[in-house]
Amino acid sequence: MANTPLLKVDNVGIQFGGLKAVSGVNVELYQGELIGLIGPNGAGKTTFFNLLTGVYVPTEGQITFGGEKLNGLAPYQITRKGISRTFQNIRLFGDLSVLDNVKVAYHSLARHSILSSILRLPSHFSGEKEMEEKAIDFLKIFNLDGLKDEAAKNLPYGQQRRLEIARALAAHPKLLLLDEPAAGMNPQETKELMDLIAFIRKEFNLTILLIEHDMPLVMGVCERIYVLDHGQLIAQGSPEDIRNNPKVIEAYLGEEVS
Amino acid sequence: MKEVKQKQTKGFWLSILLAVVVYIVVQVLLSSSMLNKFYENTLYFICINIILAVSLHLIIGITGQFSIGHAGFLAVGAYASAIVTMKLHLPFSVALIAGGVVAAFAGLLIGIPSLRLKGDYLAIATLGFGEIIRITLLNIDYVGGASGMQVSHMTDWTTLFVCLLITLIVIVNFTNSTHGRACISVRENEIAADAMGINTTYYKVVAFAIGSFFAGIAGGLYAHNFYIIQPTNFGFLKSFDILIFVVLGGLGSMSGAVISAILLTVISTFLQDYPETRMIIYSLVLVVMMIYRPQGLMGTKEITHFFTKKRNGIKGGKPDGKHTAA
Numbered sequence: 001m002a003n004t005p006l007l008k009v010d011n012v013g014i015q016f017g018g019l020k021a022v023s024g025v026n027v028e029l030y031q032g033e034l035i036g037l038i039g040p041n042g043a044g045k046t047t048f049f050n051l052l053t054g055v056y057v058p059t060e061g062q063i064t065f066g067g068e069k070l071n072g073l074a075p076y077q078i079t080r081k082g083i084s085r086t087f088q089n090i091r092l093f094g095d096l097s098v099l100d101n102v103k104v105a106y107h108s109l110a111r112h113s114i115l116s117s118i119l120r121l122p123s124h125f126s127g128e129k130e131m132e133e134k135a136i137d138f139l140k141i142f143n144l145d146g147l148k149d150e151a152a153k154n155l156p157y158g159q160q161r162r163l164e165i166a167r168a169l170a171a172h173p174k175l176l177l178l179d180e181p182a183a184g185m186n187p188q189e190t191k192e193l194m195d196l197i198a199f200i201r202k203e204f205n206l207t208i209l210l211i212e213h214d215m216p217l218v219m220g221v222c223e224r225i226y227v228l229d230h231g232q233l234i235a236q237g238s239p240e241d242i243r244n245n246p247k248v249i250e251a252y253l254g255e256e257v258s
Numbered sequence: 259m260k261e262v263k264q265k266q267t268k269g270f271w272l273s274i275l276l277a278v279v280v281y282i283v284v285q286v287l288l289s290s291s292m293l294n295k296f297y298e299n300t301l302y303f304i305c306i307n308i309i310l311a312v313s314l315h316l317i318i319g320i321t322g323q324f325s326i327g328h329a330g331f332l333a334v335g336a337y338a339s340a341i342v343t344m345k346l347h348l349p350f351s352v353a354l355i356a357g358g359v360v361a362a363f364a365g366l367l368i369g370i371p372s373l374r375l376k377g378d379y380l381a382i383a384t385l386g387f388g389e390i391i392r393i394t395l396l397n398i399d400y401v402g403g404a405s406g407m408q409v410s411h412m413t414d415w416t417t418l419f420v421c422l423l424i425t426l427i428v429i430v431n432f433t434n435s436t437h438g439r440a441c442i443s444v445r446e447n448e449i450a451a452d453a454m455g456i457n458t459t460y461y462k463v464v465a466f467a468i469g470s471f472f473a474g475i476a477g478g479l480y481a482h483n484f485y486i487i488q489p490t491n492f493g494f495l496k497s498f499d500i501l502i503f504v505v506l507g508g509l510g511s512m513s514g515a516v517i518s519a520i521l522l523t524v525i526s527t528f529l530q531d532y533p534e535t536r537m538i539i540y541s542l543v544l545v546v547m548m549i550y551r552p553q554g555l556m557g558t559k560e561i562t563h564f565f566t567k568k569r570n571g572i573k574g575g576k577p578d579g580k581h582t583a584a
Contacts (some may be wrong), residue, residue: 076457080455093442093450120431168453
């Protein structure tokens with residue numbers, strides 16, 4: 001484990017009017033880790049993701065990624081720095097084909113300009129060809145290459161989830177944020193997803209931060225877990241620690257009646 | 259991969275060949291005066307309307323930005339080009355390019371602040387800008403104010419055809435590239451596009467500027483087709499006319515926009531013989547169309563889909579498969 005964290009979240013919070021959705025959160029992620037983020041509904045997990053990806057600008061604290069400050073950058077700039085994500089409610093480009101969905105993620109790596117595309121210069125063809133080949137390679141990894149010409153909205157739910165992960169990976173992230181990837185999946189699909197996550201992590205040398213409600217999944221794959229409740233971190237540690245932490249049990253199950 | 263490129267270039271040269279044939283046929287018909295003045299005028303109208311429809315298609319159909327001030331850019335292009343020919347006495351081609359550039363500049367000026375808005379808000383804002391342009395022109399004495407500006411007739415079939423061809427090629431090439439896909443991703447899901455590293459504001463503004471540029475060119479052609487241009491020609495009803503081409507053709511389909519521009523121009527031209535019922539019939543056509551084909555003439559498909567689909571032959575039954583699976 002490296003000494004300097006890849007992502008350092010220092011005392012970050014956001015306030016919407018009078019509501020403190022997230023406050024005083026400290027998180028450190030190291031290269032290659034697979035970390036879980038759990039918490040009851042409304043705890044601020046997705047808000048926290050939105051802070052990391054620039055959808056919201058934190059009203060307090062600082063986020064540094066690979067030594068660079070992220071506060072105030074637009075979402076697309078943060079993606080280009082190497083943080084990519086999936087969404088809790090799937091956000092694919094429905095009318096685009098499976099292949100084009102992945103190609104869009106490659107866009108930021110494209111070198112051919114608008115003018116060369118309009119004039120159909122050689123750089124357009126070589127650029128597009130490179131994108132297409134890379135995108136097809138990605139789809140092969142995810143077993144989606146057979147469906148490459150299908151509109152994304154016509155895929156079954158489980159495959160839409162896989163495509164969203166494939167698309168996020170195609171943006172070449174160093175850190176991948178997965179927002180409830182197993183939501184709505186049956187146990188078989190969840191099992192496959194766990195294998196997939198383990199595989200891509202090794203294959204792409206990724207650091208992964210995972211929001212999940214499926215406890216067996218989180219406990220099974222994550223090395224460390226952070227627990228959010230009411231916008232604040234209430235616990236962190238190994239899955240075993242979290243399982244036995246009274247604060248976590250209280251947050252999930254309510255206070256014990258004596 | 260090589261196949262794709264070859265197929266693309268083959269299709270491209272085939273369309274160019276087809277275009278040249280169309281050009282020659284019409285040119286022959288015109289010079290042998292088999293087409294009378296009435297048909298010639300209708301033809302000019304069709305070409306101008308196609309350019310307008312396709313330029314708005316890029317903004318609404320591809321990038322998903324609901325702009326209803328397109329007549330404003332038409333007006334900017336018309337007046338800018340008219341000034342270049344009538345006041346500065348420069349050639350028509352210079353005037354057309356100037357019209358396009360000034361309109362694109364106006365597009366940037368309007369696009370940068372207003373494209374932060376979404377949906378209905380953007381529509382209202384662009385409608386407002388369109389009206390501002392019209393009222394401004396109404397109050398500039400240099401261009402004749404309300405009484406309009408005299409413009410000599412310079413638009414001819416060759417110029418129209420070249421402009422139309424360039425418009426279609428540029429927009430097709432833009433759409434079928436990573437930049438076009440970036441625009442479509444903005445239409446499909448702006449938040450996801452942002453999260454995938456697409457600079458959404460940039461692409462919205464680019465699409466808006468390119469669309470405005472071609473609307474400006476259409477303006478130049480429009481101005482030099484009549485003998486006079488007046489601010490009243492460019493009111494919001496004109497914007498709606500253009501919008502209807504795009505919606506009726508199918509949002510996201512360029513060939514749809516082209517087909518509906520042709521169809522509606524022809525319909526409204528022939529209905530000029532029945533001035534009392536013209537607008538009623540025209541409106542009825544639209545109402546019936548929207549009831550029986552709400553996705554527009556072509557949906558989101560292009561005309562080329564039908565050819566490629568037939569060749570592949572496998573994909574035809576796919577949409578039904580979804581229902582049986584569910």
